[in-house]
Amino acid sequence: MPSGGTHDRITLWSLPVVAGFTFGQTQSGNLTLLVSGGFLFGGLMFGPDLDIYSRQFQRWGWLRWIWIPYQRSLRHRSFLSHGPIIGTALRSVYLICGIVALGSVLCLVAEWLGVAIASWQELAKLVLASLVQHYNEWIALYIGLELGAMSHSLSDWSGSAYKRFKSGGLKAIMPKRKKGRRKSSPVRVKKRTAKTQRTQRKDG
Numbered sequence: 001m002p003s004g005g006t007h008d009r010i011t012l013w014s015l016p017v018v019a020g021f022t023f024g025q026t027q028s029g030n031l032t033l034l035v036s037g038g039f040l041f042g043g044l045m046f047g048p049d050l051d052i053y054s055r056q057f058q059r060w061g062w063l064r065w066i067w068i069p070y071q072r073s074l075r076h077r078s079f080l081s082h083g084p085i086i087g088t089a090l091r092s093v094y095l096i097c098g099i100v101a102l103g104s105v106l107c108l109v110a111e112w113l114g115v116a117i118a119s120w121q122e123l124a125k126l127v128l129a130s131l132v133q134h135y136n137e138w139i140a141l142y143i144g145l146e147l148g149a150m151s152h153s154l155s156d157w158s159g160s161a162y163k164r165f166k167s168g169g170l171k172a173i174m175p176k177r178k179k180g181r182r183k184s185s186p187v188r189v190k191k192r193t194a195k196t197q198r199t200q201r202k203d204g
C-alpha cells in the first residue's frame with residue numbers, strides 16, 4: 001500500500017488528465033471545475049483512508065471527530081470504504097447525516113438564544129429545489145469524488161501486488177505450476193488412448 005504522500009502525488013498528477021478529459025467530453029468549464037474539485041476533495045480529504053488515522057482524516061482539522069464513529073465501525077480497507085461506488089456513496093450519506101445532526105444542534109442553540117432562522121421545511125425545500133435544478137452539477141461532483149476515491153483504491157491494490165512482486169519475484173504474482181509434469185502427462189495419456197483405440201479397432 002503506498003504512503004499518504006504517494007497517494008497525494010498520484011491525485012495531484014492525475015488532476016490535469018481528469019480535468020482535460022472532462023472538458024473534452026462536456027465542453028463546460030462549470031462541470032469541469034466540479035469534477036476536478038470533487039476529484040481533489042475525494043483524493044485528499046474524502047477518500048477511503050478515512051477509515052484509519054490517515055492524512056485524509058487529519059485534514060479535517062477540528063472537524064475530524066466526525067469520522068471517528070466511521071473508523072470504529074469499519075475494518076481498514078474493507079469493501080465498504082475501499083470498494084467502488086459503495087465507498088463514496090456510504091461516505092456521502094454518512095457526511096450528510098453528520099451535517100444534518102450538526103445543523104439541528106446549531107438550530108436548537110439558535111432557537112434557545114432567540115435567533116430567528118429558517119424552518120426545517122423551508123430548508124428542506126431549498127435543498128430539494130437545488131438538487132432538481134442542478135442535478136447535472138451534483139452528478140459531476142459525485143463523479144469527481146468517485147474518481148478521487150478510486151485513484152486511491154487502485155493504487156492501494158496495485159501497490160500491494162507490486163510489494164508481493166518485490167518480495168517474491170514473478171512467482172509471487174503468477175499462478176503456481178509444477179515443472180515438467182504438465183508437459184509430459186498429456187502426451188502419455190494421448191499415446192495410451194491411441195493404443196487403446198487401435199486395440200479396440202483390431203478387436204472390433
Ligand SMILES: [Zn+2]
Pocket residue numbers: 048049077082152156
Ligand atoms: Zn487505503
